[in-house]
Amino acid sequence: MTRKQWGGILLITGNAIGGGMLALPLVTAQTGFLNASFFLIACWGIMLAGGLLVLEVNLWFPPNSHLLSMARATLGVFGEVIAWFCYLLLLYALLAAYISGGSDFLQGILQKINIQLSVMVTTGLFILILGPIVYKGIHSVDLMNQILMGGKLFIFFLLIVFIFPSISIKQLGISHHYLPRSLPIIITSFGFAAIIPSLRSYFHSDVKQLRLVIILGSLIPLICYIFWNAAIMGIIPISKLFTLAQSSQSTSHLANTISYLLNKKNITLLVWLFTSICLATSFLGVGISLSDFLMDGLNLNPTEKNKCIVSLLTFLPPFMIVLFYPASFMLALNYAGIWCVILLALLPALMAWFGRYRQFIKGNYQVMGGKLLLSMVIACAFIIILQAILVNII
Numbered sequence: 001m002t003r004k005q006w007g008g009i010l011l012i013t014g015n016a017i018g019g020g021m022l023a024l025p026l027v028t029a030q031t032g033f034l035n036a037s038f039f040l041i042a043c044w045g046i047m048l049a050g051g052l053l054v055l056e057v058n059l060w061f062p063p064n065s066h067l068l069s070m071a072r073a074t075l076g077v078f079g080e081v082i083a084w085f086c087y088l089l090l091l092y093a094l095l096a097a098y099i100s101g102g103s104d105f106l107q108g109i110l111q112k113i114n115i116q117l118s119v120m121v122t123t124g125l126f127i128l129i130l131g132p133i134v135y136k137g138i139h140s141v142d143l144m145n146q147i148l149m150g151g152k153l154f155i156f157f158l159l160i161v162f163i164f165p166s167i168s169i170k171q172l173g174i175s176h177h178y179l180p181r182s183l184p185i186i187i188t189s190f191g192f193a194a195i196i197p198s199l200r201s202y203f204h205s206d207v208k209q210l211r212l213v214i215i216l217g218s219l220i221p222l223i224c225y226i227f228w229n230a231a232i233m234g235i236i237p238i239s240k241l242f243t244l245a246q247s248s249q250s251t252s253h254l255a256n257t258i259s260y261l262l263n264k265k266n267i268t269l270l271v272w273l274f275t276s277i278c279l280a281t282s283f284l285g286v287g288i289s290l291s292d293f294l295m296d297g298l299n300l301n302p303t304e305k306n307k308c309i310v311s312l313l314t315f316l317p318p319f320m321i322v323l324f325y326p327a328s329f330m331l332a333l334n335y336a337g338i339w340c341v342i343l344l345a346l347l348p349a350l351m352a353w354f355g356r357y358r359q360f361i362k363g364n365y366q367v368m369g370g371k372l373l374l375s376m377v378i379a380c381a382f383i384i385i386l387q388a389i390l391v392n393i394i
Contacts, residue, residue, distance in 0.1 A: 005213055008199055012217025014149050015192040017224060018282035019098045020185060020333055022251055022275060024225055025232035027185045027330070029241035033172040033233045037226050039186060044222045046380050047190035050345035051214050052367045053377070054193045057351045058200050059207070060363045066197045067343065074351040074359065083347060084297075087194075090339035091290040094188070096318035097332035098283045101251045102126035103322060104329065105275055108252025119326045127315050130280060134287040135311050137302075141288045145281055152277045155270055160227050162267050163258075167234025184337020184388045185330070189225060192218060193344040194289075207365045235261050250329055251275060290314050338388050346381035349374045 028036035057070050065073075067087065072080035103123040110117055117125075133140050196214065203209045233241065236257055247253045255275050259268035291314045300306040322328055353374050355361040367373065 004203070005209060008203065008209075008213035009217040009220070010149070011195060011199065012192045012213060013220045014145065014281070015195050015285065016190055016218065016221035017152070017278075018189075018285065019101050019279045020189045020282070021221075021225060021228060022101070022254065022278055023185055023245075023330060023333055024189060025229050025236075026241055026245035026250060026254070028229060029233060029238045029245065032238070033229060036229050036233070039183070040222060040225050040229070043183065043186040044190055044218060046341075046345055046377060046384075047187060047193065048215065048218050049367065049369075049373060049377050050348045051193040051196055051218065052211070053348035053352045053374075054196045054344070055200065055207075055210055055214065056363060056365055056367050057348060057355060058197050059205060059365050060355060060361050063201045063205065064197070067194065067347075070197075070351060071347060074355045075347075079347070079351070083343060086339045086343040086347075087293065088290075090191075090336055090343060091286055091293065092317055093332045093336035093339060094286045095283070095290060095314070096321040097329050097336060098279055098286060099123060099126060099315075099318050100322045100326065100329040100332060102130075102279045102283060103326070104249045104251050105255075105279060108249065108255065109272070120323055123319060123322050126283075127319060130283050131287070131311065131315055133284060134291055134314070135307060138288055138292070141284050145284055148277050148281045148284075152274065152281060155274045155277065156224065156228075159267070159270050159274060160231055162264070162270065163231040163235060163262070166262055167231060169234070171237070172230060172234050183384045184335075184341060185333045186337070187341045187345070187384060188333055188337040190218060190221065191336075191340040191344055192221075193348070211365075232258070245330065247327075249327075251279070287314060334388060338385055341381050341384050345377055346385075349377040349381070353378075 024036075024040075028039060031039065054067070054070075057074065058065060061070060061073060068080055068083050071083035075082075100123075103119060103126050106122040106126055107117065107119070110122070133144055196210075199213060200210060203213070232254075236244075240257065244250055244253050244257065252275075255271045258271050262268075291310055294300075294310050294313050295302060295306070298310075300310065321332070325331070352367070353371070356366070357371070369376075
């Protein structure tokens with residue numbers, strides 16, 4: 001394994017593991033650990049197929065072709081509009097979720113030292129602390145993200161080591177015949193495929209290396225999620241996790257519950273550090289993606305004035321969402337999952353179908369499975385979207 005391959009694997013892993021990981025035990029708790037693991041593996045399979053289809057379609061076009069141009073070339077203007085719309089809503093929904101989680105986290109910390117601040121203040125503080133890094137651009141975000149990612153993986157390893165001796169195997173064996181509360185939130189946790197066009201350029205269209213990086217890079221988050229679910233479901237009763245999922249302060253309450261049940265100062269510190277880093281890395285990654293997307297979409301030059309305008313367009317809408325709906329962490333992740341499954345599973349399958357069987361494009365790589373695989377990905381995407389609508393809207 002070369003250093004470059006490891007770099008690509010970590011880019012995939014870093015794009016997948018984020019603030020959404022904190023919500024996984026909450027949204028899968030009612031199914032029990034074993035069933036939750038099945039749904040995690042199933043969603044991983046769907047999004048891995050979507051990622052490989054993104055690679056296949058991307059290889060039909062020149063390097064530096066991205067999802068919007070791919071959709072336009074295979075599905076026409078309508079496909080491009082859908083991709084643009086879903087991408088924008090996905091980024092705004094994710095940013096609102098992470099700002100909500102960050103605001104809740106700040107409130108939880110300040111309450112421990114008897115400081116009470118309103119949601120408006122803590123939301124503004126969270127944006128003011130991390131927003132300037134996004135404003136400075138990709139190099140500042142990349143540097144900070146590398147530092148935080150190293151810390152996040154190290155702290156995650158320590159948490160698993162410290163928590164596992166306390167888990168109840170009997171509790172993990174409890175199973176219920178329910179769907180998870182939100183399949184889209186699980187899907188969001190595997191939303192790595194948007195970075196694949198950039199990786200294609202990085203690896204100079206080397207299909208063998210790209211397939212390896214995508215498969216291993218997505219497998220690491222799956223393993224981490226299963227261990228995280230085991231750790232949390234093994235110490236917190238399912239009924240309590242279900243209650244936490246309904247809470248307006250789910251992130252801070254989850255951290256407090258873990259700390260209370262284990263009653264160890266070192267674990268308390270690790271839980272709070274891990275939560276803060278997850279939210280920070282997610283905020284930075286989504287923030288720079290949305291900022292660059294708006295700068296490019298509005299055809300603006302990166303002057304100081306335009307950067308200020310784009311920063312307002314980036315952070316003001318999610319700030320207002322959190323202000324008027326403070327308990328938006330879980331809900332925003334749910335809606336993000338809908339846009340994610342459309343953009344990174346449904347559209348890639350449709351692009352591959354139209355490109356292969358309507359435009360008869362022949363590339364140097366084709367995902368195995370033919371029409372059967374494409375039909376399965378499309379069907380699964382519609383099932384996930386329907387489940388989200390039934391749970392959250394009807």
